Amino acid sequence: MNRRTFIKHSSLATASLYASPLLSASEKNEIILGHNHKRYRINTNWSQADFARNPVKDCHEMVQDKLGRIILLTNETKNNVLIYDKSGRLITTWGNEYPGAHGLTLFNENGTDTLFICDNNRHQVIKTTIDGRVLMTLDYPKETGAYTKADEYVPTETAIAANGDIYVADGYGKDFIIQYDYKGSYIRHFGGRGNEEKHLLNAHGICVDYRDKNKPCLVVTSRQQHAFKRYTLNGVYIDTIPLPGAWVCRPVIKGDYLYAAVLQTDARQGDKSGFVTILDINYKVISNLGGNTPAYTGNKPNELYQTIKVFQYPHDVCIDDEENLYVAQWNSGQVYPYKLQPL
16 A cells, blocks of 8 residues: 555645645745744755755655754665754765665664664565664564565554564554564554554554653554554553544654644645644644644544645654754655754
8 A cells, every 4th residue: 555545636625625825935934833832933944965966755754863963764765864963964874775765763772772764665664773784674574464465564653662662553554553572573463454443544653652651652643534542552442632634644752742744634635735733741732833723622623724835745743852843744845854943
C-alpha cells in the first residue's frame, strides 16, 4: 500500500469549504502562528544547504541528537541523512541506500545515540549509528503469522522504550504494531485493522509517553480515523484521542506537550491543507500552527482545519532543546524544513 493512495481530491465545493489564503515566502515569515502560549514566528529559509549539491525529495522526519544537531531524513538517495546545526548550517550528510526512507527515531543507548530508519521500499527497519553504520536490520515480521511476504509489510515508524524494546508501526502495510526486545527478538503484535476501537487504520506513527511516570503508554496514530490511540506497553488498548478532520502524523512528546504534523484535512484532501497541532498533557488541543483556533464541544475538539497556507503537507515536527520547532514536509516541492521560534 502506497501512501499516495491516501491522497485524493475532493469535489471543488468541499475543497473550498475552508479555503486558505496563498502566502508568499516573505509573507509567511512575517506572520505569527499558533494560539494561547504556543505561538511562533516562522523562518522558511532556515536551511543553508545547497540544493544542487544536497537535494531532498520528501523531507520525512527530524530528530535532535545529544550534541544538539538537527538530523533530517529524506528519501533522496544522494544524501538520505542531512545533519545541521540549529542555525541551519549543513554539517555533514550520509546515506544512499534508503530509497524509501520514511521513519526516523533516535534512541540514546547507554550514552550513545542510535537511529532507527523505516524504509518503505526495502520493507525493513534499520538500526544505525549516528553516522550511518548499520547495527541491526529487522526484516518483515513473519513470526507474527500475519505476513506471507515482505511486500505486505511497509513500516513507517518506530518507538523505543526505556528498556530497549522496539515498537514498529506498519502504517502502510497491515497496521499492526510489532514489539521486539532490544536484540530484535519478536515479543508480540497488536492493533491491525478491524471494527473495534483497539484497531487501527493507517498506523502512521508511534511514541512512548512517559509523562505519567506511573502509567507510561504508547500513543499511536490512526491517521484515517483522525485520531491517536493509546495502548499499554504490552499492547492493551486504553482509549482514543479524537482529532476530527486531521490526517495526523506521528506524535512527538517534548516536556508536557505532544506535537504533531497534520498532513492534510478531510475537507481539503490533496489541496496542501496541512498545519501543526499541539496538545497538552491531558491530550487537549491548545494550539494549531496555520490552523483554526482550538475549540471543544464537550470532550471532543471541533473539526480541525487549515486557515493559512503556510505549510503544504507537513510530515513531522522536531522540538529542540531551546523549544524551537522544525517542520519537515512531504510532497511539497522538495522544500527544506522550516524553523519556528517561540515568542
